[in-house]
Amino acid sequence: MTSHDLRSELESLTTEAFRPDLAEIDRLSTLDIARLMNGEDAGVPAAVAARLPQIAAAIDAVAARMSRGGRLVYAGAGTAGRLGVLDASECPPTFNTDPAQVVGLIAGGPQAMVTSVEGAEDSRELARRDLTALGLGPDDTVVGISASGRTPYAIGAVEQARALGALTVGLACNEHSALAAAAEHGIEVVVGPELITGSTRLKAGTAQKLVLNMLSTITMVRLGKTYGNLMVDVRASNDKLRARSRRIVALATGAPDEEIEKALTESGGEVKNAILALLTGVDGPTATRLLEDSGGHLRAALAAAAT
Numbered sequence: 001m002t003s004h005d006l007r008s009e010l011e012s013l014t015t016e017a018f019r020p021d022l023a024e025i026d027r028l029s030t031l032d033i034a035r036l037m038n039g040e041d042a043g044v045p046a047a048v049a050a051r052l053p054q055i056a057a058a059i060d061a062v063a064a065r066m067s068r069g070g071r072l073v074y075a076g077a078g079t080a081g082r083l084g085v086l087d088a089s090e091c092p093p094t095f096n097t098d099p100a101q102v103v104g105l106i107a108g109g110p111q112a113m114v115t116s117v118e119g120a121e122d123s124r125e126l127a128r129r130d131l132t133a134l135g136l137g138p139d140d141t142v143v144g145i146s147a148s149g150r151t152p153y154a155i156g157a158v159e160q161a162r163a164l165g166a167l168t169v170g171l172a173c174n175e176h177s178a179l180a181a182a183a184e185h186g187i188e189v190v191v192g193p194e195l196i197t198g199s200t201r202l203k204a205g206t207a208q209k210l211v212l213n214m215l216s217t218i219t220m221v222r223l224g225k226t227y228g229n230l231m232v233d234v235r236a237s238n239d240k241l242r243a244r245s246r247r248i249v250a251l252a253t254g255a256p257d258e259e260i261e262k263a264l265t266e267s268g269g270e271v272k273n274a275i276l277a278l279l280t281g282v283d284g285p286t287a288t289r290l291l292e293d294s295g296g297h298l299r300a301a302l303a304a305a306a307t
Helices: 003-011 030-041 044-049 052-066 078-095 124-132 152-163 178-182 203-222 239-253 257-266 271-280 284-293 298-306
Strands: 072-076 102-106 141-146 167-172 185-188
Touching: 030 203, 044 052, 044 203, 052 141, 052 167, 052 185, 052 203, 072 078, 072 124, 072 152, 072 203, 078 102, 078 141, 078 203, 102 124, 124 152, 141 152, 141 178, 141 203, 152 167, 152 178, 167 178, 167 203, 178 185, 239 257, 239 271, 257 271, 271 284, 271 298, 284 298
Parallel strands: 072 102, 072 141, 141 167, 167 185
Antiparallel strands: none
């Protein structure tokens, strides 16, 4: 593609549109610019809301595959890639997932998290290599992320994933995007032109973060990683999370502190097991068996214990 062709393509994208009404914001006071930014950001949730049916359909498809042992893989370049890596990295401490269960791929590799890797986003082949290394199968899902919806790395990742039989989701911020068209589940959250022309780390980045929050969080809810709105699969890897584990058990059971400490100690710090033991009176091995038989779903294990 020539530079003229690329310029013409960018000019056709909503996320790259120039807004004459904001052409002199540098003359405004800091407070007025902040008000403008805040007003722009206020429209992002409504843009996400307009795509909730598509988001929900994608989540159900992802959860069905992950329940069979599949993985969730994000793939993007620049801000989009960093957001995917961020979301993936927060799943192990929040939901006690294996680090290989939710994976974030960014064009150019780990160094691209903190510095630009020239040309990486333009390579479909790089995406194919990154995905081939994962050994994708039909129970895996690849989510391509690109504000423009035209990033070759994200499109290449989705195309390679489909060729390997994996589920595909395309998350973009422009309508009629090549990325959404390439995926089985296209999600196009149109937030409009940015305050700073083409700076898609702003509204587009916020929209992508909101959607990724939904994809991972609601998928984990569907997989039984929560009990109500409690993070019962939290991994207690530091003092704050150990304190949170005790609080979660207390909220779920209402048990006194000494019983909570005893239950957590006997369960090896496993919050679900401790809650099940406290609510039903079963011993540790029985709690473990009930949870295993219930696929890790605490509500199902509680129901089984009551029969």
